[in-house]
Amino acid sequence: MHFPWVSQFAGTWSPYELFHHESSWHSISIVQPHEPYAQQGEPPDFDYFVCTCNAEGLREANELMAEVRTRLTAATTYMEAPLSDATFLTAVVSSLHCDFRASITKILHEQWSAVLAQSDDGSYRTAVQCDFVEHGIAATWKAFADRAEVPVT
Numbered sequence: 001m002h003f004p005w006v007s008q009f010a011g012t013w014s015p016y017e018l019f020h021h022e023s024s025w026h027s028i029s030i031v032q033p034h035e036p037y038a039q040q041g042e043p044p045d046f047d048y049f050v051c052t053c054n055a056e057g058l059r060e061a062n063e064l065m066a067e068v069r070t071r072l073t074a075a076t077t078y079m080e081a082p083l084s085d086a087t088f089l090t091a092v093v094s095s096l097h098c099d100f101r102a103s104i105t106k107i108l109h110e111q112w113s114a115v116l117a118q119s120d121d122g123s124y125r126t127a128v129q130c131d132f133v134e135h136g137i138a139a140t141w142k143a144f145a146d147r148a149e150v151p152v153t
Contacts, residue, residue, distance in 0.1 A: 044116075044125040045124050046125070046126040046127070046128075046143040046147075047127050047128075048129070048139050049128070050064065050129070050131065050135040050138075051130075052131045052132060064138050065134070065138050068092075068138040068139075068142050069082070069083050071142075072091055072141060072145075073091075075099065079091045088137075092141045095141065095145075096117065096140075096144060100119065100144040100147075101119055102118060102119045102120060102144055103120070104137070105117055112130065113129070113132070113133045114127060114130070115128045115139075117143075117144070126143045
């Protein structure tokens, strides 16, 4: 996990308590208003960070988007190919629901973002931290597709 304070405090204290907690408030500069990893109190099965803060990370994020667009276009009948920016989110959400019986449960934002998802039966959960929500959504779909072994075409 790239930001340990997120899980350290998630689900432990309310934001008010976290800010006012005697032993820790002096070292905390941000009051975290969300509980990104408090999905049923257990860590996610897939925990990933898509960081675009350097050239290598940006290249990897662009490759992720290209791979997901290619695989999603081949795997879905919900949208006409090629997927555009305007249809990408609808295709991901439709595929998660129809192909993997899963859904995005939260999209959070503070200094960076987090996309949380889980299968309908709760057996598989993902948490993707990201600088851009689009990358988090793509990584989420890829995690479910890789688990189901959707081929790269």
